[in-house]
Amino acid sequence: MSAPPLLEVRNLHIDMRSGQERLNVVENVSFSIGAGETFGLVGESGCGKSITALSLIGLLNRPLAVGQGEILFKGQNLLKMNGSELRRLRGNRISMIFQEPMTALNPLATVGRQIAEMFVLHQGSTWHEAERKAIAALAQVQVPAPDKRIKNYPHQMSGGMRQRVMIAIALACHPDLLIADEPTTALDVTVQAEILKLMQELCDQRGTSVLMISHDLGVIAKMCQRVGIMYAGHLVEERAVADLFRRPAHPYTHGLLASLPVLGQRKLNERKPLQEIEGIVPSIAAFPTGCRFEPRCTRASPICRDAVPGPSVLGDYSFVRCYHHG
Amino acid sequence: MASQTQPLLQIENLSVCFPVSAGLFRRSHQAVRAINNLSLSLHKNQCLSIVGESGCGKSTLALTILGLQHPTHGSISFDGKPITGAAQPGRMQRARMAQMVFQDPYASLNPRQTIHAALAGPLRLHGLRNKGEVEDRIATTLKMVGLKPEQAKRYPHEFSGGQRQRIGIARALILDPKVIVLDEPVSALDVSIRAQIINLLLDLKERLDLSYIMISHDLSVVEHMSDRVAVMYFGQIVEEGPWQSIFANPVHPYTRRLLAAIPDPFTIIRQEDITRKDMQPPPLSGFSYYPEEIGTHDVYQSPPPTEFLTVGDDHKVRFIAR
Amino acid sequence: MYKRFVLQSTLAAVLLAGVAMSASAEEPRKGGTINFVAPYGSSFGTLDNQASPATQDEFVTKAIHRRLYAWDGNANKPVLDLATDVSASADRLTYTFKLRQDAFFHNDKKMTADDIIDSYKRIMTPGKAYTGARYIGAIKGASDYSDGKAKDIAGLKKIDDFTLEITFNEPVNPAFQLMQPSTVIYPSGEADKDSFKSHPIGLGPYKFAEYIPGSRLTVEKWDKFYGADKPHADKINIMIMGEASARDVAFRNKEVDVSVLGPAQYVAYKNDPELSKNILEVAEVYTRLVGFNVDFKPFQDKRVRQAINYAIDSDLIIKRLGKDKAYRAVSWLPLSSPAFDKAAKPYPYDPEKAKALLKEAGYPDGFEFELTATQNESWGLTIVEAIIPMLDKVGIKVKAKPVEAAVLSEVVPAGDFQSFMWSLESGPDPMTAMQCFYSKTSQSACNYYKFNNKDFDKLYEAALSAPTEEQKNDLLRQANNLLQDEAPGWFFNYNKAVMAYQPWLHGLQPNSAELAIQSYEQLWVDDGAPSGR
Amino acid sequence: MIPTILAVSLLIFVIFSVIPGSFTSSLIADGKGRNDPKVVEQMNKEFGLDKPVYQRFGSYVVNLVQLDLGQSFRTRQPVTHMLLERAWPTMKLAIAAMTIAILIGVPLGFVAALKPGSLLDAATMIAAVSGLSLPQFWLGLLAMYVFALTLGWLPSFGYGDGGIRNLILPAVTLSVAPLALLARTTRAAVLDVMSADFIRTARSKGMNAYRLVTWHLMRNALVLIITTVGLQFGSLMGQAVVIEKLFSWPGLGSLLVDSVSMRDIPVVQGAILMIVLWFLIINTVVDVLYAVIDPRISHG
């Protein structure tokens, strides 16, 4: 990638503040997304990937807040923007899709209105115009009979349909960046496949960059060019997808890939146990001081306990935070 | 496989219907057929997986096997003795036949009970009065699932998701049942924990000579764990057979679709794109696949008569006669 | 029966100076509106006064209706109202009334003898039970009519339009019967129309104008009223205000022209330099007492009953708790009764004597009894609370049993109590009042104490047949003193009714039947009344 | 609705047939005179009180079906007629109180919720809780002393000519509890909706606070608020009993208390039935409103 990236996150820290206490939920995260690129952020629940995503468009709620760092979108620092500037960006240039299509839509408004809102908000359309555009947007996400469907309420639609509506809303203004936070986790596998395909097609068409957040390595592998692995608030490894799956550098990534049951791998009359990552994910209040994976790591040495390892560069936009990587 | 021996659990022509709540405009005698004329058998020390998507009736099937739901038609027998209908045993007897491990480790443990209480309760209920024996049994069970006996004093919220699932497994084992129903046992767990639980379950199966009925939509886990696989679609089994035959040679379009939908992280490494569509075999002559079109189904209508025909070694697929 | 009040001679001078004199000093002003209060409940029972015995409903009766007799408080006796003359037969059974010829109903109809006969017949309507039947029942043939055995009441005879002959079953003074508020005269044929219950028509000085149930009844001046140049005020609003504290605020806020005061307010008003100027006080014919049931063993012993009388410091309760808004009772008959013994002394407060009496009676350590009472600050639980510690000092434990008024008046006549506290009418007729202790009177009638004393019976029977009023009263006086010694109850006090009024209101009668119930035609307001009235 | 009314009428019939004291005994409760047993007997006959309970209930139900609530013992007027006279003042009081409660309580709760944890929020909620913690007759008495007596702004009691001046004090007193409750409910409802996922979606759309509140928050919070309003409207009738007695307000409540103490049973039964009916109607209206607001209900 030679052109300046669309989004660049530098040394992002997110704190949780309650009273005097300050917990580092996300620490020193840096990554960038180029124009038209799909970047994946992988991690287990509580690793800070969703919080990172929310911080990008300024939607963190108390007691969470960005501690330090920079979020550069087209060269502008989002963290320095005021409310109205940020609002003009939100939904318009950067939009977001959430995990639960059940609750992410307003149950008391028609889906048509919820799509049309985008045009009213960002393109100054009249409601009448906006409604027409909403039908088109709904057609683009391959909802059949969109002119009838816009009069539906969310509860009248299936989960997959609702997620299509979410995509229609998110892509309504042709944003530069789409943040998709576990967009298919709540869906059945066959529906998931359709939704992923749809997202991929639409974003490819429009050159929209995507930040894909998921715990499912399969989804990441299918959708992304590059991927960041988060563990307990740290971005431990950032790689091109193919490199990551071929030669995982971080012991956590390594373990994760080894522990997955893989389709077609089982041999007849022989059953190998899966490789396990011992131990449990640490809780936010009890993050280890040094490398946060150290307690579960097979390669750990005393140095790992003392300080967080710095990034070891493995190539363009590729690094790993491990003293014993390889 | 061992089809000549008597199956441990035999489900025959099972149907479960739910009455539709009598709305103002809907006739009340209509019923949703959650399970429709389903037959399955589970052999000793086997893992039978039931695969399907939400709403296909797999959870209802699990509840029916455990006696938490009464069948509308058909019967289930355990070790040759019927456990449904007039002669059905009470909850207490049933408890020693089959137990269940739940999907959500957070909701499946009573937050107001210590682990010890959750495990000791059923033991006492089933007549184990001797305190020492109870403690022994709890300790061994906890050790068996990889927990320390001294952790029994704690409450569920003090455990992580993986540990809770271990507790859930311990609770299922505490009465020494023959069959365990696994309802999506790892889908709610963190990725790095799943392998631990899968290994534990497989290990326990061998050590305790257990038989599993596993409900799942995660085909990679199913492939790893199962001996037999049944694919369920709108209350019916559309394809059933030994795991290797289902995965290597899927016949029914729905099965194939399911397999195709799984995003496989390693396709990229292998640089190969297995398009199973190419291998789609035609239906047996004189038949068409049932249902012909995936995705449309009217749950209020009773389905057309279908036949479950053998297509390979112990491998059956549901067809509809032309 | 009805209430009458009697002026304490000592108070009379002071009070009359304030009220009556200012009234005579000026010529009554015509016009204006008076805001009167009906303080005995939060509604009127009914506008059909023939059906109601309640004091509260008399506020309406007084304004709208007239009876054959009226009570003249000054003379302390009933006087003719709708008749100008009456003559009795020799056997005192038949009375001939010469009726007024200037009385007009509010529908312009002139009153005749037919109206009176029809009114009395309505009160006795077969199948109905109007309260007035208690009094009209004394007329010959009334019960036959009520039972459906006769088409007319035999004792009522119309001589001509303005002459009426009434025959009674027994020799009675018809005045006491026919002055009762439930014997009001309605125009013939009107009363059973549906509209009548919500729009009554009478002969009174004021005609019905508006009624908001539960809030207020408004009457307007009736121009054809027979009273000379009366009534004065154009309009009277009778405000229903049962809540004393709300009444207090309304009075101080000058929204109402009169207020009946409870003990607490009595003190407050007396101590207020402005409010104290306009207060009216009278003694009423009610005796407040705790009655004992002799079915309860300790009360069978006279010494126990006396001990209780000795053990309670009645004067202190009256002074401090009752705020002097009562007169110390000496036995049963009230101060105003002609048979009241002015020389008699109440029981002194003597707890030692009480203890001694209890010891004699075999209760050295006292005993416990239950006292049934309603929530009332003057003759209910408030007083009970005060005697509890007093009786406790002589070893008697009192358990208060609070009940509702409707329950008290059910359990007491039924004998379902150990002791009760009540305020009971004890006048104006001493004979009637003393009947309640006659052994032949049943408990359900009014001998709630099951009082049975041969000496008392002898005195009572002698009084019944006493040839002169004086002798009768003398005998009753002896009987009354005997009652005090026998102590069938603890005689607590006689009520002192107190009414505060606004300075612009004149013509209040300190001598009306019941203080709060005034003859509206005599009231008038001066220019000092708030504007808009 | 009809089973509820039948159950209620059975319940109150049973309760008031075992209640001690009777209409005839209440007639001498003021100590004036004594009951003539003959008149009492005649009265019991006239009112049918001499018949056994089941017979009375039978004829009560038969009459009820014909919308006949019987005749008052006291006034001998049809109960329906008496109730209708009293219903309007009570409705006026309840509606006025509810209007005050809604107009003040809802915005108050809203403002408090927009800045949770702020001083304004704390002050509002403490005030609301305080409002819920006062005995109503006590509050009414204080209001009377302050606004009528000390300040002389308003008449202290009564119905007056039915105008608004007499309505203010009782309505305000009656409104305090529902106002406080509404403020709390609104606050909770708004906070609840604000934490909902779709609000996050709306914010991610780039919506400003005003549009967020007007387009997405209000309607959703309204669903919760309306429930409270409906239930409060019903229970207001109970609380009105105390207020009506205190302020000499000629409503159903004071009629009810009077009739209970006079044991005028037909009126008591009628009044309770009327209150129940009122409650049911209000809640039906609330259900309809729900359906209007919330498509999930109207579409089954």
Place this chain on the structure above:
Amino acid sequence: MRLRFNLLFGGAICLIILTLGVFAPLFVHHDPILDANLMNAELPPNADFWFGTDSQGRDVFSRVLYGSRVSLTVGIVSQLINSCIGLLFGISAGYIGGRWDEFVSGLTNVMLSIPSLIFALAIMAILGPGLGSLLIALGLTNWSWTCRIARSSALSLKSQGYVQAAKTLGYSDIRIMITQILPNMIGPILVIGTLGMGDAILAEAALSYLGLGIRPPFPSWGSMLTDARELIAVAPWAAIFPGIAIFLTVLGLNLFGDGLRDYLDPHMRTRKA
């Protein structure tokens, strides 16, 4: 901040009043009932009578303190009865469902549609005034909220994994209701109960006002207030102190209940975590 303030402040008020009530004899030097001397009636607050005396010459301070026993008993016991009835009906209706659920829902609707004060008034009229009747009257009339909450929690809890698990482990329905469902709804029931206690104390005052309170001479705040309301111009202290006592107690209970709700509310908790 608010979260803890409510809980602590409300709890502190309740605790103080409870302590004062339970240990009333230690704090007062006048008997609240028998130590009545009419010569001392209506004294303003002074060194001997801290809150003054009432019209009977009794120490208002000691009556307020002893009155807390009555008010708290009324609050706690009537609410216990309410909770028991509500839980019994609510849990069984939610868990068993079907006809029984319909019946209970109907009953709850009936109870809800008759204003509870009127219902209590009728029950008091039948039983006659007194503490026992008060407890029964208030205990029988206010359970519909508890019942509703219990029913809906039971309905949602019964599909929880651990309830299903208990069934498969052979637990009987009654055992499940007691050991699995009941403990998990204690939180909201406790909140309802705490708030209900305040309502019961206010209802006691209202019933006293309507003439159907506790049996005198035992002091209750409601009856003290009712008795003293006429004295407000003469001896305001006799009315003000019990009024403040009611206000503070109910305020304390309401704050505590609110705090408890906030504390137990998963929303608040997740927002914090």
